[in-house]
Amino acid sequence: MAKYSFEETTIGELLDNPKTADFLFDLVPEAKDHPMLEIGRPFTLEQALPFIETIADSMGITNVAERIEDFKQKLSELE
Numbered sequence: 001m002a003k004y005s006f007e008e009t010t011i012g013e014l015l016d017n018p019k020t021a022d023f024l025f026d027l028v029p030e031a032k033d034h035p036m037l038e039i040g041r042p043f044t045l046e047q048a049l050p051f052i053e054t055i056a057d058s059m060g061i062t063n064v065a066e067r068i069e070d071f072k073q074k075l076s077e078l079e
Contacts, residue, residue, distance in 0.1 A: 002076040009075070011048060012041030023078060027071050030059055045071075 004013075004020065014020040015037070025032045036055060040048050049068070056064045 002078070004075050004078050006045045006072045006075060008044060010042060010044055011037070014045075015041065020075075020078065023074070027067065027074065030056075030061065045075075 014024050031037055034055065036051065040051070045052075052068075053064055061067075
């Protein structure tokens with residue numbers, strides 16, 4: 001079983017671990033300075049997905065679905 005998952009891991013857990021925080025910001029550099037990031041800490045990525053999609057759309061990010069799938073896959077591979 002994977003240590004991290006899109007459905008179970010909270011955004012706060014990802015941010016609190018330097019390895020996963022670096023991973024997050026490498027794949028989603030736009031998130032690093034976004035003001036909503038701290039508000040999202042208690043949510044899993046799956047729970048935050050509607051907000052993530054809305055924010056990405058407002059920022060003009062067009063390949064959201066592809067990036068989310070890539071993120072899910074790579075997150076599940078982290079040790």
